[in-house]
Amino acid sequence: MYGKVAIYLTLAFTFLISCSIYLGTVDLRSYFFPVQPAPHSLCATGRPLRVYMYDLPRKFHVGMMGRRYSKESGPVTMENLPPWPARAGVRRQHSVEYWLMASLLYNGKGGEEREAVRVSDPATADAFFVPFFSSMSVTTHGHNMTDAATEGDRRLQVELLEILRQSKYYQRSGGRDHVIPMTHPNAFRFLRQQLNASILIIVDFGRYPRTMATLSKDVVSPYVHVVKSFTDDDPLDPYENRTTLLFFRGNTVRKDEGKIRVKLAKILTGNNDVRYEKSVATPSNIKMSTKGMRLSKFCLHPAGDTPSSCRLFDAIVSHCVPVIVSDKIELPFEDEIDYTKFSIFFSMKEALEPGYLVNQLRQFPKDRWVEMWKRLKQVSHHYEFQYPPKEEDAVYMIWRQVKHKLPGAQLAVHRNRRLKIPDWWRRKK
Template sequence: MSSSSSPLWLWLWCFFIIAISPSVESRGDGDECWGRRIHIRKLPPRFNLDLLRNCSQFRPIYPSFCPHLANHGLGPTTHNRTLSWHRTDPSMLELLFHRRLLDYPCLTPDPLLADAIFLPYYSSLDALPFLFGPATNSSPFHGLPLFDHLTRIHRPDLWLRRGGHDHFLVMARPAWDFSQSPDAEPLVWGTSFLKLPQFYNVSALIIESRPTPYQEQAIPYPTSFHPSTPHLLHSWIRRVRRSRRTTLMLFAGGGGSIGSNPNIRRSIRLECNNGIDRANYDDDDDDDDNVYYEKVCEFVDCSGGVCEHDPIRYMRPMLETNFCLQPPGDTPTRRSTFDSFLAGCIPVFFEDLSARRQYGWHLPEEEYGEFSVTIAKEDVVWDGVRIVDVLRRIPEEEVRRMRERVIELMPRLIYRKHGVSSNVGWGGIKDAFDIAVEGVLERIRNRLLKFNYSA
């Protein structure tokens, strides 16, 4: 889709951004916004809106993301009658977050009054030429035009006064895609954005972080559920609670074909194929407390991305399952982790990098045993540990407690629909966006103190 055929909503979005950005006032009075003021820095359209207009530029190597732009990044609704369910693509997190921030109650048009400065830079979309286009051998240049704009062209004083420590942005691809060494040989995957010293001081909210860099913080993948009112959220929670769980465990994903080399996904596929019809599974202990399951393992084949924009394909089976398996794939984390929370399906992790060492703002690290199960992937792949045996040994009462904790955490992991100014109207319920904003403000505050920058 070229810019000449851009849909009406995209032009309205452009007008909305232009109209609101210079005029948003700091809402809230007195101390309500103390330490919470955010300024959205003005960037030329080539860093955001122009990238949306070029949504089909890299076909067929990279699919068009034009359909996913609808509803300010939420995507089109799954069906006409729904108010909350969308075909959301994770790559739209930057647009989705930007739109939500425009509703933030403590925006300030004066950057000198801001406690943090947001860069509305759609970095993952700007990375596409380096990942799939003609600039694949020029990855160290990704982000340099932005740095030049921030430090030389538009208000360089805003960057220099705190060394960029008060700036933050959102990145809708795993950090792996931005972590190529600037000195790497050509054709190595990724760009060098997170390796460039120019951006070391910027806080990056990213869907998957690396284990050590201080500037990165993982925030949840967007799911397909975006309620616009607390009533819609609570209505869904009631449905999750009353769901009848007739399956022990489920894996929704691809990979792990039977002929592949040993890996955790292959082990899961083998175990599922061997036990899927054994509804009367006997774990060889005579514990009368074991629950009878109609199905031991459900496998939802998502190969080829068929599940990516079709939540009905996996959400219904998840609602009928007690445990959702979350093995790592090309990278440690999965969007499916957050889908399982949404369905009240207890996640089963196979390495700490899949969640425990990622989402510390949203999932309390010290409580992982209360809402998830961890089984070392090495034990499964090489030592013959059967996942079904581990899960069947968990008492039914403990399973109920874990599921209730999963449901309690659910609101923290979804991105509600834009148009609500704060969580006050939600009875104080905070969603993934609210918690991410609180976290980045606290991080920036601590860094400014550490490096003795004045407020």
């Protein structure tokens, strides 16, 4: 009798285990095959992020900065890195890729603390940086899909994907630990979906489907500001020193949410303490915008072609309190920086209500504005892109954001390794 009970129990147990294996709730491979333990979180170690940078031909990066640099041979180093052109104008806003590459080329002779360092051995890397100037490729090889010159941008994307797919490190992770900057709204537009596993450096999610770009894996970067930073902003009475209440200067013909700019022009016209001016980004107009922001208490930031625009970061380095009009903007470094301490937010509906926005700003308490102005002066260095890089500047902050995203990517890599049947087991069978 007891023997029959034991047999029935054994059969029942075997049946349950079989069902669990079939349904995927039990994975016997984790018992019989060695599992590589996940490393400690990079954020907890305190050490710099170790980054391997692909050695790509110059046509993918500095070759786009001028014929002189495209004809030179050999790798780009700290000694021969071309300086960012002083007269680049509005193109500067899409130069994040350049400053990230430059930060890895800098060897840190000064001994300053760094968030990321370049390693020559990919086997020791935490992350892999792909130095393709995808944003500059858009502005260099044509602006719209029908330009004949745009074919040059498409060819570079095709060639880069071929290089990555031949890399064993890209294959190992499926690109999850690879960092690829795409800050122009049309950057990598032809083959973008094929890189959706990588850590993308973007300025907002305006042109990305939800299946591709998410806050869980991607880094939101600031645009590179195009106005000069206000370094000597120390008047006795900063509130009274800024005589304009609200300032906006820029293109009013935009796409999608940016169409609000035309509507705002109609609402704000006629207010003596408001300057709302239509202009394009030329060197002389950038100088006028610099002066206007420095003489204004508030700087208006409506959406551009995408929810964000360079104007927000121009306002920050001008210490002009940003007035952000958006229902879905994503802001850089928001897990570390509280924007409500130096910015004011209005919904699209509120901004389009005649008189509402201006009246709110006119009633804004002076002491609260002064606190926001002081806070802008404290945080503006986080939005500076410079070479050599400095501690806590924009590049430093971006690499720290990458470090925060890596544990999720590393988890996926380790799971793939664990679930892959080892070669020695196949040979044994």
